[in-house]
Amino acid sequence: MTLIEMFQDVWHDSGLDALWQALSPWLALDERQMIFVVATPVFIGVFLWEYLRIRHDPVRVDARESLRNFLLGAGYQTTELLFAGVISFPVFALAYHHRLFDIPLNWATAALLWVLTDFCFYWFHRGSHRVRWLWAAHVTHHSSERMNFSTAMRQNATSIFNGGWLVYVPLALIGFNPVWIGVCYALSLVYQFFIHTTLVGRLHPWIEWVFNTPSHHRVHHARNPDYIDRNYGGVFIVFDRLFGTFTEERDDEPVEYGITRPVYSRSLIVNWCHEYRDMFRDMARRGPAGQRIKHLWKPPEWRRDGNR
Known part of the structure; x- marks a missing residue:
């Protein structure tokens, strides 16, 4: 079977092909991208509501930075649209073609996939920090020193090329249709948009125990020493609790947002590429090739001289 035939197999087996043909014959988008397209006006509306509430507080919002955040997000969506179909989907199609099981779509399997997708997101997100x-x-997502709904849109146009999406491929190999995986992933990101705010305090303890909330995610965006690299969850916070990466927001330690090596630039290119520049500059320093290449997979703070 050719790659194109595998692609068609995945597409038709999803059960969404007829609906897709009816809704978007004029767009070269998959279901995941369609969710983002539909959700973006909602994101803009919710941000405008938030902006009217906090516009007089420059610590929490800056109109020019917020516009830049949405432009960064547009760049991310553009590269996903242009390249996901030729970079990631063929890999998912190949894995699904050799799937171990034929998993039907029903309420039970949909719920299971939702949880498993979030489990994969936890490890993808944890790896994205380490x-x-x-x-x-x-790093682009974390480089803002403000926390508001526009911060959720602050994404990197190079993400599709980094290969982090490979962490979801085992789900297709198990037998979950890649279209369903993409839908779960997109809906997870929609949920995560709404936890990028300072307007919502702590919720009911049971909600805070199970789900990722604005309080938990404020910790994740902090550069305070006690908060750095914590709370990686997407929809659920239980995986952080299970794997020892959970930290609660504390009243005695207000969150300081941003990264430990701030980059102040209005350029979209600089915001997307500054860490690549620094990483390759570190790799170019003299030393054994085996040590140089470690900069690719070592944590961001790792230095060959032993300093952090």
């Missing part, structure tokens, strides 16, 4: 090659793309 592997410098992945951090080079993810």
Whole structure:
């Protein structure tokens, strides 16, 4: 079977082909991208509501930076649209073609996939903080020193090329259709948009125990020493609790947002590429080739001289 035939097999087996043909004959988008297209006006509306609430507080929002955040997000969506179909989907199609099981779509399997997708997101997100090659793309999301809904849109246009999406491929190999995986992933990101805010305090303790909330995610965006690299969850926070990466937001330690080596630039290119520049500059320093290449997978703070 050819790659194109595998692609068609995945597409038709999803059960969404007829609906897709009816809704978007004029767009070269998959279901995941369609979710982002539909959700973006909602994101803009919610941000405008938030902006009217906090516009007089420059610590929490800056109109020019917020516009830049949405432009960064547009760049991310553009490269996903142009390249996901030729870079990531063939890999998912190949894995699904050799799947171990034929998993039907029903309420039970949909719920299971939702949880498993979030489990994969936890490890992808954790790796994006602890592997410098992945951090080079993810750092853009963390480089703002403000926390508001526009911060959620602050994404890196190079993400599709970094290969972090490979962590989801085992789900296709198990037998989950890649279209369903993409839908779960997209809906997870939609959920995560709404936890990028300072307007929502702590929620009911049971909600805070199970789900990722604005309080938990404020910790994740902090550069305070006690908060750095914590709370990696997407929809759920239980995986952080299970794997020892959970930290609660504390009243005695206000969150300081941003990264430990700030980059102040209005350039979209600089915001996307500054960590790649620094990483390759570190690799270019004299030393054994085996030590130089470690900068790709060592944590962002790793230095060959032993300093952090």
